[in-house]
Amino acid sequence: MKEQELYLCAMQILDGQLVAGAVKEELTIRVAQLVAEGRKVPHLAAILVGNNGASETYIGSKVKTCQDIGFKSTLIRLPEDISEFKLLNSIHDLNRDPDVDGILVQLPLPKSISDENVINAIDPFKDVDGFHPSNAGRMLQGLPTFLPATPHGIMLLLEHYKIDTRGLHAVVIGRSNIVGRPMSILLSNNSNPGNCTVTICHSHTKNLDEICRSADIIVAALGRAEFVTGDMVKEGAIVIDVGITRVPDSTKKRGYVIRGDVQFSTVATKCSFITPVPGGVGPMTIAALMKNTYKACIDKN
Numbered sequence: 001m002k003e004q005e006l007y008l009c010a011m012q013i014l015d016g017q018l019v020a021g022a023v024k025e026e027l028t029i030r031v032a033q034l035v036a037e038g039r040k041v042p043h044l045a046a047i048l049v050g051n052n053g054a055s056e057t058y059i060g061s062k063v064k065t066c067q068d069i070g071f072k073s074t075l076i077r078l079p080e081d082i083s084e085f086k087l088l089n090s091i092h093d094l095n096r097d098p099d100v101d102g103i104l105v106q107l108p109l110p111k112s113i114s115d116e117n118v119i120n121a122i123d124p125f126k127d128v129d130g131f132h133p134s135n136a137g138r139m140l141q142g143l144p145t146f147l148p149a150t151p152h153g154i155m156l157l158l159e160h161y162k163i164d165t166r167g168l169h170a171v172v173i174g175r176s177n178i179v180g181r182p183m184s185i186l187l188s189n190n191s192n193p194g195n196c197t198v199t200i201c202h203s204h205t206k207n208l209d210e211i212c213r214s215a216d217i218i219v220a221a222l223g224r225a226e227f228v229t230g231d232m233v234k235e236g237a238i239v240i241d242v243g244i245t246r247v248p249d250s251t252k253k254r255g256y257v258i259r260g261d262v263q264f265s266t267v268a269t270k271c272s273f274i275t276p277v278p279g280g281v282g283p284m285t286i287a288a289l290m291k292n293t294y295k296a297c298i299d300k301n
């Protein structure tokens with residue numbers, strides 16, 4: 001057997017579809033219990049502004065998952081040219097609605113609307129995406145809160161596969177408020193998974209390749225298709241691919257293929273664990289969102 005084949009054999013896929021399925025199964029049972037006890041079921045309200053194709057897909061999956069596990073869901077579609085004032089009013093209405101437990105506003109928003117104002121307008125107790133500054137602050141201090149769905153989902157995946165991260169060097173590529181920064185906080189928490197020594201990288205990082213080669217864990221969250229290649233990865237590293245990029249492909253009926261931030265073909269032969277795209281972080285993000293929505297409902301009722 002060639003050396004490369006040996007590595008391929010040793011490599012394990014972190015199957016987000018499978019783990020998300022287990023989370024959803026558990027939530028389905030809990031919702032059935034709520035119904036049996038005559039209690040309120042979790043209700044997620046989602047706002048979609050405009051008709052961006054990728055956002056339509058993501059929001060569609062979230063609504064469908066709610067239906068699958070027995071949550072109530074409401075999808076509010078608003079036109080691309082809606083004013084920030086009107087969008088904020090819709091959020092205030094949902095904040096006041098006692099039946100709504102969780103609110104999410106699908107990002108990105110049109111350029112004329114401030115993400116910050118929108119995120120700040122959501123009631124922190126209904127902020128199931130975990131983006132509100134008060135929830136981000138609670139996360140920073142290790143207090144109970146809604147963890148941002150994508151990093152939360154990644155932590156659930158590491159936990160499921162019993163990956164001991166203590167003392168490992170984790171390199172997070174990307175520093176957005178929704179993925180990279182919270183990911184770096186969770187990985188550096190005094191917990192397991194956690195207790196990593198974390199390096200956070202961005203577009204101004206020098207010697208990125210070298211930093212990646214020193215990583216025991218790489219979380220690629222930069223949104224550049226197949227950016228992380230095999231030569232940037234140490235033998236046996238754990239590689240988490242957050243990226244979702246639509247790459248034009250005229251051979252496909254829909255005209256594009258989905259690519260992650262990691263070049264799977266060259267990286268999979270070297271690492272110990274890897275998340276595929278699709279089927280890795282994406283389903284875990286939705287599973288974590290559902291866990292947050294369940295928590296919002298239970299905390300309130």
Ligand code: NAP
Pocket residue numbers: 150173174175176177178179180201202203204205208221222223224242243244245281282283285
């Ligand atoms: P974002 O807000 O655009 O942030 C990208 C980050 O990557 C920025 O910090 C940027 O650095 C950094 N970056 C860009 N080019 C780089 C380079 N060449 N070298 C090093 N760093 C670089 O993106 P995001 O919202 O965090 O999302 C990242 C990716 O994850 C996207 O593909 C998105 O679609 C995907 N995503 C997936 C899920 C999921 O469920 N799977 C959820 C959320 C996001 P600067 O700060 O210096 O600009």
